[in-house]
Every structure is written in structure tokens, then in C-alpha cells.
Amino acid sequence: MLFVKCAKSINKGKHPTLHGLYIRRDWIVVVSGLNPFLYTIHVVKVLTNSENESIMKEKLRTIVTGSIIGFLCFSGLATCTAVTPVLERGFAVKPNIGIDIKYVYRHKTESNFNTLTNDTILYSGDHYKIIFTPTEETYVYIFQQGSSGNIYRLFPMASFAGVTVNNTNPVLPGTEYHIPAKDKSFFLDNQTGTEKLYFITSRQRDQQLENQYQQVLVARGDKNANKTQLAQAELTKSIKKRDPGGIESSATQTEIFTILDNDGREFSVIRDRLKSCDGCRSEVTFQHK
Structure with missing residues (x-):
């Protein structure tokens, strides 16, 4: 019953x-x-x-x-x-927000990209990136949080490593987004531990989430450790309160993403599908050793 x-x-x-x-x-x-x-x-x-x-x-x-x-x-x-x-x-009743997505990584000693999942173990110096294509106009927010508790926003992002990338909201249907950029990847520093990637979708601009991250940036700018810790805790709490979404892989999926490494070499990966409700979060957790 x-x-x-x-x-x-x-x-x-x-x-x-x-x-x-x-x-x-x-x-x-x-x-x-x-x-x-x-x-x-x-x-x-x-x-x-x-x-x-x-x-x-x-x-x-x-x-x-x-x-x-x-x-x-x-x-x-x-x-x-x-x-x-x-x-x-x-x-x-509105359907879920459908987004084709792929989390990928490349060990620093290897040339090929592989799928990044909850079972993945990465090492300092390894590279990773996120590729997605929305099926409708929507707002996307991507955050990364390390074992130290520090949290950083990966999307939207104006620049990366001194290069303008202009990754802005809202994202447009049918457009392929490479985070941080098509020919660039993030890499892991020497701070080991558990790493989390949060992917949040919303049909409207999430002003609360944006304001909370702005408070984190202000606290960091003031070099106030206690204020920064509190602001990051509030942002993390807000993210984790959201309903969870999921990622689906299909054996019949034939559509691919073409990605470049930092040397310009091309790789192809099969797309997955993010199934997320309006305002929900998808989460990938991996180990950094």
C-alpha cells in the first residue's frame, strides 16, 4: 500500500x-x-x-x-x-532535464582518455574534463570539492589558466560544451584525498546558489579562514540538500563526443545521458592518491 x-x-x-x-x-x-x-x-x-x-x-x-x-x-x-x-x-508535469554528458580522465603517463566514474582512482598530475550537450536551454552549475573542504566552481567560468573560455549560462540546446575548454583539461595538484564533482541543472537561474558562491569568493578575498570555512559549509549544505539525479549508459548509444588533449590529439568517447530533475544534482566521487 x-x-x-x-x-x-x-x-x-x-x-x-x-x-x-x-x-x-x-x-x-x-x-x-x-x-x-x-x-x-x-x-x-x-x-x-x-x-x-x-x-x-x-x-x-x-x-x-x-x-x-x-x-x-x-x-x-x-x-x-x-x-x-x-x-x-x-x-x-515537466519532464526531466536531459543532457548528454561524459566525465573523462587521462593518467599523466598515458595518452588515452577513459570514463571517470565513482570507482576511479587518480593521481597527482592526472588530467580530467567534462563534456556535455543539453537538450534544452538550461542553467548548469558544476562544482568540485576536495578532501580539505575547499569548493570551486568549474561552470560557469570566465577564464581558465589565464585563457578566456567564456563558459556562461544559460547553456543552449544542441551545443557541445567542453569544460574547461576543448583543448584543455583540469589536472590534480598534490593535495590527495576524496574528490567530488557536483553537476546541477535548473530551468531558471539559481540566484541563491550564485550568491552563496559569491560569499565564498568574498571570504577568500578577505583572507578570512573562519569566514571562508563557514561560507563553504553553507554552499555545500545547499548543494547536498538537492534531490539526486543519475547518469545512464546505454549499450545502443552511438553518439560520441570528440575531445582533444593538451597536445591537440583527438579522442572519441560514447555519450552518457544525465537524467536530472529541475534543480537536482548529479554527483561523481573519485579518489585522488
């Missing part, structure tokens, strides 16, 4: 019997019979005592991170049925 505690109904209708639902960051569509009701989320709890628990959990995971936008689970039935997007009473 599914139990959902919601705010009041948008359509002022009688509270329906809850048979199915569609969870989004700010909205929930509850399906009762053939009539969808749109609610704002107050608290969401998902409970089940059915024999189909594993299927229901997998469906919920797919709804949050994938392209299926809902399901029906009627009492007494052992299966769940996918639901197509809902437009009810003038309210549209």
Missing part, C-alpha cells in the same frame, strides 16, 4: 483514495481511478506491505531519476503500469 501526506489539493476536490502517484521535486500527481489530482508536496512517505515490494521500489527509483513519469498500483494487483505525462486543469 502507498501512503502519502500532501498539502491541500489544487483543484479543491475531495481528498481521493490514493492508488498511484508521481513524485517530483515540488509537485505530486495522485491518480484515483481515471482522474488525476495535482498536489504540492508537504511530506512524502512511501510504505508497502505487498509481495511486490522490490518492483515498487524499482518503479519509484525510475520515476525519480528516469523518463517514466508515473505508475498505477491498484489494491489487490501484483503489477504496476507505467503512466504517460499528465496535463490536468492547466498544470503540466
